[in-house]
Amino acid sequence: MVLFHSLNNSNLSQWQVLNDVVMGGHSQANFGVNNQGFAEFSGHVSLENNGGFSSVKYPLSPIDITNFNKLVIKIKGDSNRYQLRLKTNKLDAHSYITYFETSGLWQELEFLFADFYPTYRGRRLELPNFPGEQMEELGFMIANKKAQDFKLEIAQIRIL
Template identity: 25%
Template sequence: MARSARAVRWRAFSDRVMGGVSEAHAAFAEVQGQPALRLTGRVSLENNGGFVQMARPLGDLDALAFGGLQLRVCGAPGTYFVHLRTADTRAPWQYYGAPLPVSEAWADVFLPWSAFTAVSLSAPLDVRELQRIGLVAAKTAFDADVAISRLELVP
């Protein structure tokens, strides 16, 4: 992943924004010989918490011409997701999420738009106005460690 001005816009945060105690860190690193953006941290379920995330704004990206996302990822075992936000996700707890399978070796993972389900809202995913993407470790207590070396829209 090129360390461009756009790549630097990723930001790490955790459930601490709502009183949790999870810890999140995002940094550029070389992982198994590939430059990558790496999310590490401890996911804790204490104080009604349970997530760490790195996310970046997309503006109002129109992805209608594409069939989904392809990511090259690797990491430690855990429960990982990709979250998307659109104009319909007004509250912080609203998003469209898809499970992200992660293995210790680099692997390419395709997530079609149909893999994303609405959480805390009824509107279907409208990919004509994607506003933010997040890579999330959540729902179980564990030490998160996941890296992404490529993220792209694919037909």
């Protein structure tokens, strides 16, 4: 099941950028369509004023995912490390995350739902891993504890 596809005129207005400015930081990010027609999450992570992250999230209508076991993303990164983040309920304070490395080339990466673990503000929680029953939000974050420019192109997100 395809959740997002850049080239099918997906509505990018639903995506929301969230930077460390909510905590006093100075990171900046944009999310939009690039010249090739792909969704692009790009900007600069700043460590000033205890900053250090930038993220973008995509709210979904609650999706029953009990018959699916993995999330597949087709992305092109910039050789940086990113988090892929899920929420069972968009009102939850915590997210379920996993990390992935980008190569500078187009990649199709698969992630088992069972491998996403719960975190809150960068700390792992003592809760079970992602239950794999419902998903209401997904997103990407860059938070590598260093100041850096970043660019992540997103072609497609689907579940299998």
